[in-house]
Amino acid sequence: MSLRYGTSYWLDAFPKSRLPVYPRQSGALTVDVAIVGGGFAACASAYAFAAAGIKVALFESHRIGRGSTALSNGLVLQEPGVEYREVEQLYGVRVARRVFQQTHRAALELAGTIRRLRIECSLEPRQLARVALMPDDEKLLRREWQMRKAAGLEAAFLNTRLARGRLKIDRYGALQTRDHASLDPYRACLGFARAAAGRGALVFEQSPVRRVRFGRKSAEIKTERGLVTASSVVIATERASDLFRPLKRHFKTFHRYHVVTSPLPAAVRRELGSESVVVTDTASPPHWIQRLPNGRVICSGADQMQVAVRLQDRARVQRTGQLMYELSTLYPAISGV
Structure with a gap:
């Protein structure tokens, strides 16, 4: 399969002869x-x-x-795109708990519906680990875990030693949750x-x-x-x-970028942690790193405000190059791929 700028990995992988009309x-x-x-x-x-x-x-x-x-990037997350502590501070424990519970339920029901309809889209269960890049980030993640736990929400906190051992990233602690999924969108x-x-x-x-x-x-x-x-x-x-x-005027449009590697050698894959865990981090904007079943890795991030059409080609080259560099700082084994 050829990989090139401005091409969807998922479209490139779909047989042209099977396109519905x-x-x-x-x-x-x-x-x-x-x-x-x-x-x-x-x-x-x-x-x-x-x-x-x-x-x-x-x-x-x-x-x-x-x-x-x-x-x-094909991720189905069982939590909204904000921290629990932010929702609780705004609306209180009862509403915040309900928001997270309903998002969790929606993700599970979506996965169940896809299976019931027998939609072939490489649906796989995933865990999500949010890694702290700095010691202060680890404190915030620990506080997030404590607040979720007090609200009766599922989450686990990995200290620095456990996070480095399981995720193969030389950073700090991590907040880990389950019941997420990945699929071919x-x-x-x-x-x-x-x-x-x-x-x-x-x-x-x-x-x-x-x-x-x-x-x-x-x-x-x-x-x-x-x-x-x-x-x-x-x-x-x-x-x-x-x-x-x-x-x-009430909406802002952002662009997010993705890079997909070529199939990685087995020796490199062993340095990346479990295929069942999607890794994100406390960077702003965060990175989203997931392993694909065919030995590739997809890394998403480098979000920025919408780019003018005439500048998009240049932005893709710059942002995807940035993503590959930042991916290699988290997983040095990928450097040079």
Whole structure:
């Protein structure tokens, strides 16, 4: 397999002969729910609505799953993207516990649904270890663990000796949690689209939504070739779009970068710790390091504000080079790969 800048690893691995094709929307249509977007969240939502007997239609402007879904790292995390202590400080123990419990449940139910639908997407259970890069970071992680434990949430704290032995990273302690997962996000997205269509959902590709107008009892969705009436509308696009310009200023778009190594020799893989553990750290922005079943490693991070189109090629080269260097500082055995 060739690896190159600006190419999704997951798309590159998918056989071109098996690419599904869905029709364009045209003419008049009435549904209970209209979903704008065709990524993982949109397709999973379409399946949930269709399985509940709700008439739903999905509108993707390009091709199903080939946007931010195919450019993600494929991690399914059982916790929100914030520290527990931050949520507790804002909302109290009861609400914070509930937020983390429901996120945990959602991740487990997602994995269970994928297995039940027999979606072939390399779904594997994973643990997550957040490594402290500095002694003060270790104190914060220990405090995070203590607060989660007091709230009745599952977590384990690894002191420096245990963390270095298990994770093979010469840093400090780590907070470890379980019940996460990794998968091929593109295949998972296609699987949910297929399952949704099998339950009666209408799935449309190359059908950009041009306008959404809300009335007292329904919404009118203008597509490139048709007009759709829906009782409810779900917006599942990868970023705030021009459909709702007044809301755009409330959102910030970030770019995250990923590098995928070539298959690593067995001697190098032995220096990386367990394949079942995804490693992140206390860097800002953090790194996300996971081993793939074929001996490769994918490292994600180097987040920054959205880059102008004319500068994106240069940014990819700079940021992925930065990621590879930072990966080698955490795992020196990878240096030179």
